[in-house]
Amino acid sequence: MAASDYILEMNNISKSFPGVKALDGVSLKVKPGTVHALMGENGAGKSTLMKCLFGIYGIDEGEVILNGAPVKFEDAKDALKAGISMIHQELLPIPYRSVMENVWLGRYPVTGFGPFKFVNNKKMLQDTKAIFEELQMDIDPTTWVVNLSVSKIQSMEIAKAVSFKSKIIIMDEPTSSLTENEVGHLFRIIKKLRAEGVAIIYISHRMEEILKIADEVSIMRDGKSVGTYPAAELTTDIIINKMVGRDMSNRFPPRENRPSDEVVLRVEDFTSPDPKSFRNVTFDLRKGEILGVSGLVGAQRTELMETIFGLRPLARGKLWVNGKEESISSPIQAIRRKMALLTEERRATGIFGILTVSDNVLAANWKTYIRRNFLLDLKRCDKDVKKSIDMLRVKTPSGKAFMQNLSGGNQQKVIFSRWLLTEPEILILDEPTRGIDVGAKYEIYTIIADLAKRGKSIIMISSELPEILGMSDRIMVMCDGRMTGILEGASASQEEIMRLSTQFM
Amino acid sequence: MAQAETTTTGITLWKTAKDFAAKKAVLLVLALLVIVTGIAQPNFLSYDNLINILMITSVYVIIALGEGAILITKGTDLSAGRVVGLTACVAASMLQRSDYASKIFPDIPAMPLIVPILIAIVVGLIVGIINGGIVAWLKVPPFIATLGTMTIAYGAVSLYVDRPPHGASPIGGLRNDFTDVANGAIPIAGNVRLPYIIIIAAVVLLLMWVILNRTRLGKNIYAIGANPDAAEVSGVNVNKTLIIVYIIAGALYGLAGSLQAARQGSATNNLGYGWELDAISACVIGGVSTTGGIGTVGGMLTGVLMLTFMNNALVFLNVSPYWQNVVKGIIIVSAVAVDIRKYLKKR
16 A cells, blocks of 8 residues: 555654653554544553654654654644644643633634734634534533533534644543443544544544444554554454453562451442442452452542542442451541552652652651650661661662652652551552553562562552453452452453453443 | 763762752852851941841741741741731730730739730630631631631731720830840840840740651651642541641740730730741741742741841841842842752752
């Protein structure tokens, strides 16, 4: 096929971050007037690839060819000018401004002369109306965005992309918060755009949707291209196979833990007050076991665990710790019951960047260092910090170094140290290896395996299937806020987990 | 190779010097100010003047310590100045001489000095509970919460000293034993003496240093300022800690109010007007970050010293008071502009 058949070609794109090769020779070729689905597990490199296209990340190797000419964008603005728009999963409009002001933000039509320019609201209104009519969108351009539903905001973002006369529109999980009706409407808009020659790169996990709307499907795995296939030739099973098929040897340390039958944590009928969040979740955690929790982004795993730890309110459900019914409504109570939570967002809810490593290790532990005169026993603090950072091999000049100067992996080890000092029996680890380079990952796995061996009970949320399969004694799978199954780690397969993860999609 | 090494050493030295200059910029400017003024007006460095500056500093530093602790939690306290005014009037109203003509409470019995001072501290502490409660439980941003209590405190003190039909009037004729607390001193040798007020400020400084550096409360204060969400996950009782911080600050304002009334020998409802801004200025000059988590007792002291020395030096240099404000503003902005460089390059 001749090169000119494609509107966009990304050839052999490679991109490394310290310690990780995020993209390894990835290619993506998109024809005009088609819907091109981009699929892959969490962490397969889809977002990285799109960020490379948009100039948010620089490219180490490879080339981007737009309409037959090589291009290099410095930032998203360049890309927009060249006719590429992206509709993000997390929509970020300005809530207390009108719809039309959001659409034309930064390029309001103006009247006037010389330096005396005024916004031409009349023209802006007409232009916005024209686009909405063309796309058959029923939105009042003058209403505040805060009054719009998610689906309307999304329509507005699409209209914005059209207003840029974009020839390529990227949609990242556009249906994740839409109802079935709204999805139907979105698809009508997509088809209209396609008929006009616009190419749409459609990122989604939802197989059925992809098979319904896409013309071609490109699949990525572990930062590499698996291939591009006509959608007509694919089935859900084939897609899952291509997304997960890979070898996994020696990426995980041997595990010598012996889970007992003793139940240390029982969760029964846990239901969030938020109807979009988790509901009716029941499971047991046994002493000395690693319970993996799998699911796609948005399966509400984090919300469930944070509720167990007392960070979020609970609408209904019971909780037993060591056979005793408990009600936990704050982390203080959870910690008192020998629980620990390593949060998913390390930066936002884990580290104290501007404090020292030492203060970070001790943050949950000061109580145990108070002497009878109410002052802290700083000598013992220093000794224990040193012991902890040596034990977990944290690479830091000393405990006095500032936390923000450590690498992600070392920060994670510091947070492990913090929790280990509290001598927990139940550890909830939410994406413990996210954003950590490969070498440090292995060390984190070793720490987890060692804890389980010492009889600690571990819940590990992970979006990486190999990690779940390589580390778990049992695997709980969630989809759309519900538990869809518990599998034995030894016999579970990636395909089975994937099927349970997409059960309600 | 050798040349490359030399260059590296040179760069390192230059960097170290620059780092030092950035870190200690305020101290360097302070030293320069003292030296220049001292050369131009040798009287500036006289024992009497230096002691006078330290005595002025004493009241201000007590206020700044309260304000500083709140700033470290990512908060702010606009009520500080008005609470100082309120508590000054409360203390003064109970410590007027029995023979003074227009007493607020004509029939009040003479009580031991400590009682009215303690009452003033309790009044400050109560405002602190209110501030802390509004911030912690009602989740009102500290700026707004304390803007409200600042206004209320001013209304309250005006009502307190209001004597219809004459309106609010100054409380004068304070007892000598009371004014002695702020103006008296332990004689040491000849001209040399150690004012009580400096001793009081030193004790408060030491206490706050111990609280911030050697107690769990202090560690939690820094943790909340650095990352409130992480603090909560780590089991810090964020609300309780915040309320305690505002209470400590309120009590310090109460002490500062009493001392200021004693120093002036009188109090009015306008005492303390704008002092919260001076306290915030002193703190940020001393390296306390308004975005939370960063700040030391030493820094707060340096900031207050900087401001009082500067005011005094400008008087000695015969600079008009109007210019003093201009200079003060420039110093506040430049101090923070230099200070913020420490954190910017790490991005």
